[in-house]
Amino acid sequence: FQAPAYHLILEGILILWIVRLLFSKTYKLQERSDLTLKEKEELIEEWQPEPLVPPVPKDHPALNYNIVSGPPTHIITVNGKECINFASFNFLGLLNNEKVKSAAQASLKKYGVGTCGPRGFYGTFDVHLELEERLAKFMRTEEAIIYSYGFATIASAIPAYSKRGDIVFVDEAACFAIQKGLQASRSNIKLFKHNDMADLERLLKEQETEDQKNPRKARVTRRFIVVEGLYMNTGDICPLPELIKLKYKYKVRIFLEESLSFGVLGEHGRGITEHFGINIDDIDLISANMENSLASIGGFCCGRSFIIDHQRLSGQGYCFSASLPPLLAAAAIEALNIMEDNPDIFQTLRAKCERIHKALQGISGLKVVGESFSPALHLQLEESCGSRENDVKLLKRVVDYCMNSGIALTQARYLEKEEKCLPPPSIRVVVTVEQTEQELDKAASLLKEAAQSVLN
Amino acid sequence: INHIVHNGGLYKRPFNEAFEETPMLVAVLTYVGYGVLTLFGYLRDFMRQWKIEKCQNATEREEQKDFVPLYQDFENFYNRNLYMRIRDSWNRPICSVPGAKVDMMERVSHDYNWTFTYTGRVIKDIINMGSYNYLGFAQNAGACQEAAAKVLSQYGAGVCSTRQEMGNLDKHEELEKLVARFLGVESAMAYGMGFATNSMNIPALVGKGCLILSDELNHASLVLGARLSGATIRIFKHNNMQSLEKLLKDAIVHGQPRTRRPWKKILILVEGIYSMEGSIVRLPEVIALKKKYKSYLYLDEAHSIGALGPSGRGVVEYFGLNPEDVDVMMGTFTKSFGAAGGYIGGKKELIDYLRTYSHSAAYATSMSPPVVEQIITSVKCIMGEDGTTVGRARVQQLAENTRYFRRRLKEMGFIIYGNEDSPVVPLMLYMPAKIGAFGREMLKRNIGVVVVGFPATPIIESRARFCLSAAHTKEMLDTALKEINEVGDLLQLKYSRRRLVPLLDRPFDETTYEETED
Numbered sequence: 001f002q003a004p005a006y007h008l009i010l011e012g013i014l015i016l017w018i019v020r021l022l023f024s025k026t027y028k029l030q031e032r033s034d035l036t037l038k039e040k041e042e043l044i045e046e047w048q049p050e051p052l053v054p055p056v057p058k059d060h061p062a063l064n065y066n067i068v069s070g071p072p073t074h075i076i077t078v079n080g081k082e083c084i085n086f087a088s089f090n091f092l093g094l095l096n097n098e099k100v101k102s103a104a105q106a107s108l109k110k111y112g113v114g115t116c117g118p119r120g121f122y123g124t125f126d127v128h129l130e131l132e133e134r135l136a137k138f139m140r141t142e143e144a145i146i147y148s149y150g151f152a153t154i155a156s157a158i159p160a161y162s163k164r165g166d167i168v169f170v171d172e173a174a175c176f177a178i179q180k181g182l183q184a185s186r187s188n189i190k191l192f193k194h195n196d197m198a199d200l201e202r203l204l205k206e207q208e209t210e211d212q213k214n215p216r217k218a219r220v221t222r223r224f225i226v227v228e229g230l231y232m233n234t235g236d237i238c239p240l241p242e243l244i245k246l247k248y249k250y251k252v253r254i255f256l257e258e259s260l261s262f263g264v265l266g267e268h269g270r271g272i273t274e275h276f277g278i279n280i281d282d283i284d285l286i287s288a289n290m291e292n293s294l295a296s297i298g299g300f301c302c303g304r305s306f307i308i309d310h311q312r313l314s315g316q317g318y319c320f321s322a323s324l325p326p327l328l329a330a331a332a333i334e335a336l337n338i339m340e341d342n343p344d345i346f347q348t349l350r351a352k353c354e355r356i357h358k359a360l361q362g363i364s365g366l367k368v369v370g371e372s373f374s375p376a377l378h379l380q381l382e383e384s385c386g387s388r389e390n391d392v393k394l395l396k397r398v399v400d401y402c403m404n405s406g407i408a409l410t411q412a413r414y415l416e417k418e419e420k421c422l423p424p425p426s427i428r429v430v431v432t433v434e435q436t437e438q439e440l441d442k443a444a445s446l447l448k449e450a451a452q453s454v455l456n
Numbered sequence: 457i458n459h460i461v462h463n464g465g466l467y468k469r470p471f472n473e474a475f476e477e478t479p480m481l482v483a484v485l486t487y488v489g490y491g492v493l494t495l496f497g498y499l500r501d502f503m504r505q506w507k508i509e510k511c512q513n514a515t516e517r518e519e520q521k522d523f524v525p526l527y528q529d530f531e532n533f534y535n536r537n538l539y540m541r542i543r544d545s546w547n548r549p550i551c552s553v554p555g556a557k558v559d560m561m562e563r564v565s566h567d568y569n570w571t572f573t574y575t576g577r578v579i580k581d582i583i584n585m586g587s588y589n590y591l592g593f594a595q596n597a598g599a600c601q602e603a604a605a606k607v608l609s610q611y612g613a614g615v616c617s618t619r620q621e622m623g624n625l626d627k628h629e630e631l632e633k634l635v636a637r638f639l640g641v642e643s644a645m646a647y648g649m650g651f652a653t654n655s656m657n658i659p660a661l662v663g664k665g666c667l668i669l670s671d672e673l674n675h676a677s678l679v680l681g682a683r684l685s686g687a688t689i690r691i692f693k694h695n696n697m698q699s700l701e702k703l704l705k706d707a708i709v710h711g712q713p714r715t716r717r718p719w720k721k722i723l724i725l726v727e728g729i730y731s732m733e734g735s736i737v738r739l740p741e742v743i744a745l746k747k748k749y750k751s752y753l754y755l756d757e758a759h760s761i762g763a764l765g766p767s768g769r770g771v772v773e774y775f776g777l778n779p780e781d782v783d784v785m786m787g788t789f790t791k792s793f794g795a796a797g798g799y800i801g802g803k804k805e806l807i808d809y810l811r812t813y814s815h816s817a818a819y820a821t822s823m824s825p826p827v828v829e830q831i832i833t834s835v836k837c838i839m840g841e842d843g844t845t846v847g848r849a850r851v852q853q854l855a856e857n858t859r860y861f862r863r864r865l866k867e868m869g870f871i872i873y874g875n876e877d878s879p880v881v882p883l884m885l886y887m888p889a890k891i892g893a894f895g896r897e898m899l900k901r902n903i904g905v906v907v908v909g910f911p912a913t914p915i916i917e918s919r920a921r922f923c924l925s926a927a928h929t930k931e932m933l934d935t936a937l938k939e940i941n942e943v944g945d946l947l948q949l950k951y952s953r954r955r956l957v958p959l960l961d962r963p964f965d966e967t968t969y970e971e972t973e974d
Binding site for chain 2: 117306
C-alpha cells in the first residue's frame with residue numbers, strides 16, 4: 001500500500017529522534033552551585049558549629065536537685081532535714097507498705113531484677129500476664145496492656161491509632177506526655193480551652209462543615225478527643241458526661257488519661273468513669289500510669305480487645321523496649337490487692353483532701369487551684385510580680401521556708417520552652433492517706449506563715 | 457561482601473565483618489513464597505468478607521459501627537494473613553529467671569493461633585538463646601540480688617516523683633557517679649527506660665535548624681527521637697563511611713535546603729552494635745570524620761556496653777579510642793547489667809544541660825531503687841571493685857563464646873551476618889515458612905531462639921538471631937550447635953557457598969588472624 005508522503009516523513013523524523021535520544025548523554029541536573037573544589041574546602045574550613053549545648057547558669061532553679069536520703073515515704077529526709085512529705089504522689093501510702101514490699105521480695109528471689117528482653121522475645125513473664133488480667137478485671141474492661149515507663153504509656157498509645165491526616169481535639173491543659181504523643185503521631189491537633197465544652201463543640205461543628213465539603217476524605221479521617229481524668233496541671237476534672245454526649249453526636253472517639261484519677265476517684269478507685277457512673281465501654285481507651293496510686297513503676301492501657309490488641313504490634317514503647325521488671329509488676333499486683341480489699345481508703349483520702357483544701361483558703365498572696373477532692377493541688381501567686389523568673393524565685397523562698405520548718409514541698413516543674421500552654425509557676429501540694437489531721441493543719445498554718453513573711 | 461581491616465593505621469585490631477549475598481535461587485523462592493501467601497491472604501479475606509469463613513478477630517462495638525473505622529483493612533493485611541500463622545514464635549511466656557536456661561509455660565492453640573490456652577505444664581530448662589543476657593547478670597541469687605533485696609526492703613519499689621521534684625534519691629546520685637567512672641567520662645545521668653532515653657534527650661540536644669545524620673538501620677528509639685526534635689534528618693548507608701562523608705561535605709558546603717543558611721550543628725547518630733545485623737560501627741573512621749568536619753557524635757551503646765572490650769567498657773574500649781572523643785555516650789542497663797533503664801554520659805556541661813532541659817528529668821518518674829542497686833552492684837562487679845575477678849572472667853567468657861559459636865556455625869555452612877566479635881549472631885532463613893518452622897523445631901528440641909521477619913528486617917531477609925551470654929557453658933553451646941545442625945539439615949538452611957576450612961578447636965588467642973578461603 002502506498003502511504004501518504006507526510007506519514008513517511010513524520011515516521012522518519014521520529015526514528016531519527018529515537019536514535020538521537022539513544023545515543024545522547026543522560027540529562028544531568030545542573031550542579032546546584034558551580035563551586036570549585038578549593039572553594040568547597042574553604043567553606044568546610046570556615047564553618048563553625050554552635051556548641052553542642054549552651055552553658056547553663058549555676059543558679060538555674062531546675063539544676064540543683066533536692067537530694068532525698070532514704071525512702072521517699074511519709075517522713076522524708078530532704079537535703080539532710082527530716083520533713084513530712086507533701087510532694088510525692090504517694091496517694092494511698094503504698095510506697096512503704098510491708099505487704100507490697102514482701103511481694104516484690106518474693107518476685108526478686110524468683111526472677112531476679114531485669115527481664116533482659118522486650119515482650120516479643122522471651123520478655124513476657126507470667127507476672128506480666130497476671131497483672132494485665134488483674135487490671136482488666138479491676139477496671140471491668142476486656143483487656144489491658146502494660147508498659148514499663150509511665151511517660152511512654154500515653155506517648156506510645158496515641159501514635160498507634162492516630163496517624164497523619166487524622167484529627168485530634170485535645171484540652172489545652174494536657175500534660176507533656178500527651179503533647180509528645182501527639183507530636184509523634186503527626187496528626188492535626190486542635191486545642192480547645194480547658195474544660196470548655198462550648199469551645200470544643202464549636203471546633204467539632206467547624207470540622208463537620210469541613211467534612212461536608214469533602215465527604216470522601218471525611219470517611220477515612222479518624223477523630224479523637226484526648227482528655228485527662230484529673231488534670232495534673234490544674235487539679236480539676238473533665239466533664240465526662242458532656243464529652244460522651246459529644247462523642248455520639250459527632251462520632252469522635254475518646255481517649256482518657258487517668259494517671260492521677262486512677263486509685264483516687266470513684267467509690268472503689270476505678271477512676272473518673274466510676275465517679276460519674278458512666279459505662280466504661282463508652283470510653284475507647286483508658287491510659288494510666290502505675291506510678292502514683294499503685295506506687296510502682298510503669299503504666300497501662302485498658303479497654304476493649306478490639307482497641308488494646310492493636311498496641312501489641314504498633315505501640316512503640318511496648319514492642320521496642322524491655323518489659324517491666326517482674327518485682328515492680330508483683331508490687332503493682334499486691335497494691336491492687338490492697339486497693340480491692342480496703343475500699344474505704346478512697347473515702348479517707350477524699351476527706352483529707354477536703355480538709356486541706358478548706359484550710360488553704362484565704363492565704364494572702366496565694367490562691368488554691370484544684371478541685372476540693374483532688375489530692376494534687378497547686379498554689380499559685382495571686383498576683384504575678386512581672387516576670388516568670390521572679391515568680392519562681394518568690395515561690396522558692398516560700399518552699400524553702402516550709403522545708404526549714406519540716407514540711408517538704410516542691411514547685412511544679414515544667415520545660416518552659418517546650419510546653420504548648422505553659423501553666424503559671426506554682427507550688428505542688430500532695431495529699432496522701434498517711435498524713436494525719438494534725439499534719440495537714442500544720443502544713444496549712446505553715447504555708448500561711450510562709451506566705452505572710454515572704455510575700456508581704 | 458567481606459571487609460577485613462583496611463584504612464591503615466586507624467584500626468588497631470582486625471575488623472572482620474561479612475554480609476554474604478543472598479543466593480539468587482533462594483531470593484526467587486522467597487518471593488514466590490510471599491506471593492503464594494499474599495494470594496491465599498486475599499482469598500481468605502474474600503471468604504471472611506462474604507461470611508464463608510468465620511471472622512476471628514475482635515470487632516467494633518455495635519453502637520460505634522458508624523464511626524470512621526479505626527484501622528484500615530489493608531494495614532492489617534500482613535497481620536491477619538502472615539503474622540497470625542506463625543504468631544506462636546513470639547511473646548512466649550516464661551516463668552523463671554531469664555538466664556542461660558529458662559522455664560517456659562506451654563501454650564497450645566486450637567484455632568490456628570487466633571487464641572492460645574495454657575495447658576498448665578511448664579517446659580523446663582530450655583537453653584535460652586534469645587534473652588539479652590550478655591554478661592549473665594540475670595540471676596536470682598548472688599551478690600547483686602542480695603544487694604537489691606536489701607535496698608528494696610529499705611526504700612520500697614516505687615518513687616512517685618520526678619527527678620526535678622522530689623524523686624532524686626541519694627542512690628541515683630551514687631549510680632550516676634559510678635557510671636561516669638565506669639565509662640571514663642566526666643559525668644553521667646541515668647533514666648528509667650532505654651527507649652525513652654533516646655526519644656526524650658535527642659530533642660533536647662538538637663532542634664530546628666540542626667542536621668541529624670542517622671544510620672540506615674538505627675533503632676526505632678533513635679528514629680523517634682530524631683523525628684521529635686524537629687531537625688532535618690538525612691540517612692547514610694549502613695556503616696558506609698563514604699556515604700557519611702559525602703553527606704557531611706554536602707551539608708556544610710550547601711547549607712540548609714532552601715535558605716542556604718549554615719547549619720547550627722550536625723549530629724551523627726550511630727549504634728555500637730546493630731542488633732539485627734550483628735555489625736559493629738566503624739568507630740575510628742566515624743571519629744576521624746567527626747573531627748574533620750566539626751560535627752558531634754551520639755553513640756548508642758545499647759548492645760555493646762558490657763559486651764565488647766577487654767574489660768567490658770564497650771565499643772570505645774574495643775577499638776582502643778578515647779571516650780572523650782564521643783560527645784554523647786548513651787547506653788542501656790537492660791542488656792548487660794540485668795536491670796532496666798538507660799544512661800547518657802559526656803562532659804559536665806552536657807549533663808548539666810540535660811539535668812535542666814531533658815524531658816525525662818522534668819516529667820518522668822525516676823528509677824526504682826532496687827533496680828538502681830542491681831546496676832550499681834553489677835557495674836562494680838564488672839570493674840572488679842567488689843574484690844573478685846568474676847566480672848573480668850565473664851567478659852572473657854563472652855568473647856570466647858562468641859568466637860567459638862560463630863566459627864562453628866560458619867563451618868556448618870549457614871549464612872551468618874555481622875562482625876566476628878559481636879555476641880549478636882543473625883542466621884539467615886530467608887523464606888517465610890522457615891521462620892515459623894525454625895522456631896518450632898528448635899523449641900521441640902528444648903532450645904529457645906528468636907526469629908525475626910518483616911517489618912523488623914527487609915522482606916526477604918528474615919533471620920534467626922542468637923544472643924550469646926557469658927552464662928552459656930561450652931556444653932550448652934555444643935548442645936545448641938548440634939540441634940541447629942540437625943534443624944539446618946532438616947530445613948535446608950545451609951545456604952553458604954563459601955566453606956571455611958574448619959580449624960582445630962584451639963584455645964582462644966586474641967592475636968590470631970582469621971583467614972577465609974574465597
